[in-house]
Amino acid sequence: MAEATLLYESVIATSDDMDELGKRFANVLEAGDLVILIGPLGAGKTTFTRGVGSSLDVEGNVSSPTFVIARTHKRTDSLEAPLVHVDAYRLGSPQELDDLDIPFEKSIVLVEWGKGLTEGISENWIEIEFERDHSGQTEERTVKIVGFGERWKEVSF
Template identity: 40%
Template sequence: MSSPQELPANWEKTFTATTAEQTHAFGARLAEVLQAGDLLVLSGELGAGKTTFTQGLGEGLGVRPGIISPTFVLVRIHPNLPDGPRPGGPDLVHVDAYRLGSAAEVDDIDLENTMDTSVTVVEWGHERVEHLSDSRLEIDLHRAIGLGAIGLGSAGTTGFAAEGASAASASLDFDGEDTDEPRTIVMRGYGPRWPSVPELGSPEGSSPC
């Protein structure tokens, strides 16, 4: 039997974000369709916007603010806020697996104990966390610099307006780099939880590219 890691993606969708606010807003909208037990695997080079995306995700889930990279502690848990936009919703577990060399080391931090009640977001989780769930969303964030054309504005991509992002997102950077260059966000769905692309909606003023 094939392992979850070996199974092909059900679908792949590419989006564009030209500012940190748009990356933040994309995360916030994705949060609306997430539920407890969902696993997200984030990939992207330094400064690609992984933390900015996760901050938007946390805002949409209505969890305790203050999301930063968990590099030095491996795991940060942000509990759901009873007065937030999704009271009674899932917590957010934010993991940085960069310094974890294998799936066995991931098992040592006991993510299984929180999976059922949380949305689990793992940075650098490729080939480390696929065994945790039979379904996952893989989200790759790419910077425009050094990537050539990367298909921005091409058929099949979708632009997202910044409308709907919080005022606080204006001060957010891309994982420590204060740039507003375009990002390409590639999302793939695996397993029975994600048979088709989630309907994220588009804020007023945005349109398919």
């Protein structure tokens, strides 16, 4: 397994702050990047991805791809790498993910529920873990971003 590098860890107070974190994170992304989003329902994965999409200037709205499994968002500048947003919750194996024919090397790919399905796709990837308080007393989320592989050793945001 590739060496892990902690890139970021913080408490995010609101959904607007989560969106802003996604926008900041988008600034370090490029074609070929694979991002695995880990966390329970309602933890902020799609809100974060909306922020990424906004910063990347994708066409249309970014929403959860739950029913379509994968949604490709073209960029306003069609020469830029598209954002591919995958909800792997209903996928049972890495083969099912492979069957989607996602052009990983030419896209920026964010995969919700991808842990255990994406190993072997890339030598470099990011795992973002979203944790939330289940008491309902706060909107706060803890976000931890870890990079794996050479690509992420020198990156900061």
